[in-house]
Amino acid sequence: MGRLALAVGVVAAIVYPIPLQLQGTTYYQTVGFLVLINAMLGLGWNVIGGWAGQFDFGPQVFFGVGASTAWLGLPAAVAVAVVVCALLTYPLTRLRGHYFAIATVAIWMIAQPIGATWEFIGGSQGLFIPVKARASVAASALSLQFSGPTKALGYYYSALALFALTLALMALVERSKLGYYFRAIRDDQEAAEGIGIDSRLYKVLARSITAAVFAAAGVLYAFWALSVFPEQVLELNWSTLPIMATVVGGIGRLWGPVLGAVILIPIAQIMSTTLGTGPLAGRGIDLIVYGLIIVLIAAFRPTGLLSLPWGRWFRRRRPATPAPAP
Amino acid sequence: MAPLLSVEAATKRFGGLLANKEISLAIEPGEIVGLIGPNGAGKTTLFNCITGYMHPDEGRIAFDGADITHTRPERICGLGVARTWQVVRAFGRMTALDNVICGALERTNRVAEARARAVDLLDFTELGARKHVAAANLTLADKKRLEIARALATRPRLLLLDEAMSGLTPRETAAAVQLVRRIHEELGVTICVVEHVMEVVMPLSHRVVVLDYGVKIADGRPHDIVRDELVISAYLGARRAAR
Numbered sequence: 001m002g003r004l005a006l007a008v009g010v011v012a013a014i015v016y017p018i019p020l021q022l023q024g025t026t027y028y029q030t031v032g033f034l035v036l037i038n039a040m041l042g043l044g045w046n047v048i049g050g051w052a053g054q055f056d057f058g059p060q061v062f063f064g065v066g067a068s069t070a071w072l073g074l075p076a077a078v079a080v081a082v083v084v085c086a087l088l089t090y091p092l093t094r095l096r097g098h099y100f101a102i103a104t105v106a107i108w109m110i111a112q113p114i115g116a117t118w119e120f121i122g123g124s125q126g127l128f129i130p131v132k133a134r135a136s137v138a139a140s141a142l143s144l145q146f147s148g149p150t151k152a153l154g155y156y157y158s159a160l161a162l163f164a165l166t167l168a169l170m171a172l173v174e175r176s177k178l179g180y181y182f183r184a185i186r187d188d189q190e191a192a193e194g195i196g197i198d199s200r201l202y203k204v205l206a207r208s209i210t211a212a213v214f215a216a217a218g219v220l221y222a223f224w225a226l227s228v229f230p231e232q233v234l235e236l237n238w239s240t241l242p243i244m245a246t247v248v249g250g251i252g253r254l255w256g257p258v259l260g261a262v263i264l265i266p267i268a269q270i271m272s273t274t275l276g277t278g279p280l281a282g283r284g285i286d287l288i289v290y291g292l293i294i295v296l297i298a299a300f301r302p303t304g305l306l307s308l309p310w311g312r313w314f315r316r317r318r319p320a321t322p323a324p325a326p
Numbered sequence: 327m328a329p330l331l332s333v334e335a336a337t338k339r340f341g342g343l344l345a346n347k348e349i350s351l352a353i354e355p356g357e358i359v360g361l362i363g364p365n366g367a368g369k370t371t372l373f374n375c376i377t378g379y380m381h382p383d384e385g386r387i388a389f390d391g392a393d394i395t396h397t398r399p400e401r402i403c404g405l406g407v408a409r410t411w412q413v414v415r416a417f418g419r420m421t422a423l424d425n426v427i428c429g430a431l432e433r434t435n436r437v438a439e440a441r442a443r444a445v446d447l448l449d450f451t452e453l454g455a456r457k458h459v460a461a462a463n464l465t466l467a468d469k470k471r472l473e474i475a476r477a478l479a480t481r482p483r484l485l486l487l488d489e490a491m492s493g494l495t496p497r498e499t500a501a502a503v504q505l506v507r508r509i510h511e512e513l514g515v516t517i518c519v520v521e522h523v524m525e526v527v528m529p530l531s532h533r534v535v536v537l538d539y540g541v542k543i544a545d546g547r548p549h550d551i552v553r554d555e556l557v558i559s560a561y562l563g564a565r566r567a568a569r
């Protein structure tokens with residue numbers, strides 16, 4: 001059952017933009033791009049928030065770091081974000097629960113004026129990424145630059161590749177020593193220390209993985225947008241949407257953020273197109289729908305949609321066997 | 327032979343409360359030491375100081391010759407001291423198997439190796455049939471066994487059991503005593519048990535240390551301890567002892 005769903009999902013993700021592209025539509029490729037970016041961010045947030053159980057409401061700082069250093073290239077930008085995250089997070093690891101959450105928000109609030117005034121990263125004028133003509137598709141893909149009618153398609157597949165890479169790495173993390181230690185700290189920090197787990201080190205590691213994913217997504221976003229404005233890349237939505245997606249899909253589950261993003265992200269897009277000219281246009285209906293979904297999930301299924309008994313519902317009906325004679 | 331653990335005049339205060347006053351004790355390799363005393367005598371505080379969750383205000387603690395007075399818990403575990411908790415602290419949302427794997431990962435980075443060791447230890451503690459049950463759903467007796475298995479997975483040389491038998495039925499208590507004996511005999515681990523149930527500690531321990539109001543009032547063989555005036559008065563009240 002799980003395998004079938006996975007196969008259908010993979011095929012759909014790869015194939016669906018092609019007929020649209022042939023038709024000349026680019027809108028739904030961009031929706032797909034946003035779904036994938038948010039699914040990827042959710043996968044990243046799931047490490048610190050889901051497995052390690054530390055509520056981090058400021059990971060968008062590292063999305064901003066990634067976007068602002070995109071010109072260094074993906075690996076270098078990710079490395080910068082990881083170093084910045086490790087330095088910022090180490091002092092925070094003494095804090096727990098709400099206090100940790102508040103501290104992550106505080107760092108984000110401090111990052112905003114720094115982003116807006118520091119000229120080295122563009123300050124309030126923003127950074128612009130020049131579009132260079134590429135000789136071939138391969139060169140475009142490697143430099144993450146696509147333009148013209150294939151732009152939406154190119155970025156969709158770039159996001160798909162980056163998302164798939166993130167998913168594969170997170171699957172490895174979940175099954176590794178890191179995954180076990182993160183969940184041990186989530187369930188009981190004292191007990192974890194008692195069996196030799198350095199809780200401060202592993203919290204820093206967890207958040208650094210989160211930061212790496214956010215930075216990678218930030219780089220991709222910067223190349224897609226071709227410009228980096230601090231107030232845009234540090235927007236609160238870069239953490240709230242992935243966190244909502246993770247909670248809706250299933251916090252602490254590998255596929256949770258993916259399912260959540262597939263459900264939540266198109267809602268805003270569909271709303272804005274279908275209600276675009278109507279009387280409700282621009283009234284934030286999508287936010288009301290988000291709120292409703294979150295309330296329903298919190299009330300009826302706090303562990304997320306993935307925890308529903310899908311296997312039982314969809315299992316192929318077996319031929320009825322007569323009850324054994326008493 | 328040098329003691330495995332030595333506590334030298336350890337004092338721990340909480341504001342005006344003197345939880346441990348100049349406590350000295352030594353645990354030799356291969357011993358089972360019982361640490362007893364009425365509620366509030368400072369047994370758990372002493373455990374917390376030995377395992378690094380608290381640090382004594384005065385005095386010194388050494389394990390196998392290394393000073394661990396101000397060492398953090400995870401480092402002390404690395405040196406070979408493991409503990410269980412008075413109020414069980416299993417990783418509730420993880421399965422019994424995953425709990426023990428976390429402990430085994432202290433000595434290896436390979437999850438497959440840790441899993442093999444965890445399976446062995448779950449069989450040793452007779453939890454093998456429940457290894458895929460979430461720890462939160464186990465019975466109290468099984469949770470206490472799981473904590474012991476998780477602690478053993480870190481390959482300790484000294485195991486500190488904080489009331490591993492309290493709250494258990496008589497039958498479960500007997501099984502727990504049996505388990506402690508097997509850990510001592512088959513795994514060769516030195517053990518210190520905190521209990522305030524005399525019937526459990528006396529037959530199990532080679533030596534018993536008694537605390538009362540943060541002070542060590544007796545240290546000797548169980549046979550002698552039950553006849554000690556100070557111990558009797560601490561447990562039964564001064565009037566009864568005077569009779």
